């Protein structure tokens with residue numbers, strides 16, 4: 432079973448169908464007036480959370496208090512958090528407040544960015560590998576989409592962890608090394624800008640989850656806002672080790688500047704991602720080395736848990752990034768493939784079972800197509816399925832609706848009946 | 855089972871039928887490497903009509919053991935099929951080449967990706983390409 436971060440509150444759902452239209456994978460249906468999630472279709476992108484007018488769809492996340500279960504507490508934050516504040520120049524304040532909240536050490540996702548860049552460059556330089564473009568693993572929603580729907584593209588996905596995970600590996604190992612502490616006493620946490628990253632990516636065997644707890648950036652934002660009003664806090668200066676382009680890459684996906692020597696693309700917005708994946712699957716993308724795709728508009732700055740406009744957030748991050756060098760000579764602790772758990776194998780995790788009866792599948796598909804032809808194709812979603820095509824599928828496969836659940840077809844039948852009766 | 859019209863010279867819309875065929879094959883759960891073979895061959899056959907003929911159709915038939923792609927056109931026909939089958943042979947115009955088509959690899963790729971390839975052609979009348987893909 433796939434675990435999802437999204438939960439629907441049946442009490443407040445009024446069955447309005449807005450989420451059905453927002454969902455890029457048709458993972459929602461309305462039955463008996465309530466929205467339901469189809470688990471094996473959902474990729475946790477959170478578009479439904481954004482769309483729901485009743486705020487009925489929420490995401491499960493860890494409670495902040497769990498950090499106290501560990502003697503030492505470490506935090507990986509998305510730099511997107513800096514851009515949520517008007518006084519974004521004071522990002523050092525935010526860094527200090529993380530300490531104030533109880534964290535012993537912190538690192539930004541950008542740290543993973545400068546560690547991963549050299550490894551990724553190694554893949555891109557290898558001319559023998561013709562599987563181009565490579566796909567980055569930074570957006571969990573995109574990873575899940577590929578894993579569930581694009582078998583043919585699995586081989587394109589870089590076999591390394593997301594830069595958030597790598598930042599976590601680095602932070603934990605460097606802390607353990609410098610302070611000589613027992614790993615069991617160290618808790619590693621992450622602040623996520625979106626629901627997709629609230630649950631660990633589906634991983635291949637031998638991969639462990641890096642984080643002991645993941646918090647929503649929205650919850651942390653609220654905490655920070657309160658702390659910022661507290662005049663009694665004595666700030667001490669915090670250093671941040673990063674590079675200009677790692678900071679830009681990890682917040683709005685500026686992959687082009689990070690990998691200037693290759694042909695790279697940043698694609699943002701889940702609809703654009705789907706269009707591009709379809710093109711790739713049709714085999715017509717040949718002249719690109721590396722593609723970094725984000726479900727949210729403008730990358731992680733457009734995350735569901737971000738308050739600020741994604742383009743304002745982008746300029747704020749750019750201003751901060753300008754203070755940092757293009758390169759740093761060495762990472763404070765050498766995190767490489769020997770010392771850190773950076774690799775990860777992606778496996779296909781399909782919706783349709785591999786082993787199946789082809790003859791039956793052909794028949795079923797014919798039934799669906801035949802039914803679909805009879806439907807009005809307005810995709811109004813009033814029947815409770817996202818599109819007329821999904822409705823036809825649901826009649827045949829889920830069998831929890833009948834053709835009379837289409838209001839137009841039903842109306843037509845009633846009109847015909849009325850004509851017959853009155854004539 | 856499924857039929858698509860192909861318009862000569864319409865490079866813009868070439869490949870739309872492949873998208874529909876692909877969705878169908880994915881829905882019934884065919885293995886990906888098989889889907890890929892069919893798509894490459896179908897796309898090349900369609901492109902040949904677009905590049906070398908005036909008008910044609912693409913048929914997709916799904917049977918329990920195989921897929922059949924039939925591409926028919928009412929174009930100029932192929933005078934020397936053996937020669938046309940050679941890697942790199944092409945009569946494509948320089949304009950077509952500038953668009954990135956016409957490398958002379960279409961027919962060889964179709965042969966490589968299908969299990970059987972049959973070409974019936976008559977100069978001045980047209981060409982019929984039948985490809986069979988065994989599951």
Ligand SMILES: Nc1ncnc2c1ncn2[C@@H]1O[C@H](COP(=O)(O)OP(=O)(O)O)[C@@H](O)[C@H]1O
Pocket residue numbers: 902903905906907927929930931932938939943944945946955956957958959960961962981
């Ligand atoms: N449907 C067709 N009608 C007429 N000529 C064709 C057709 N298909 C292929 N040919 C001829 O065969 C040649 C080789 O085809 P192909 O291997 O696909 O290479 P290309 O299309 O790149 O030229 C073409 O240049 C053309 O002369």
Ligand SMILES: [Mg+2]
Pocket residue numbers: 898901902905956958959960961
């Ligand atoms: Mg050709």
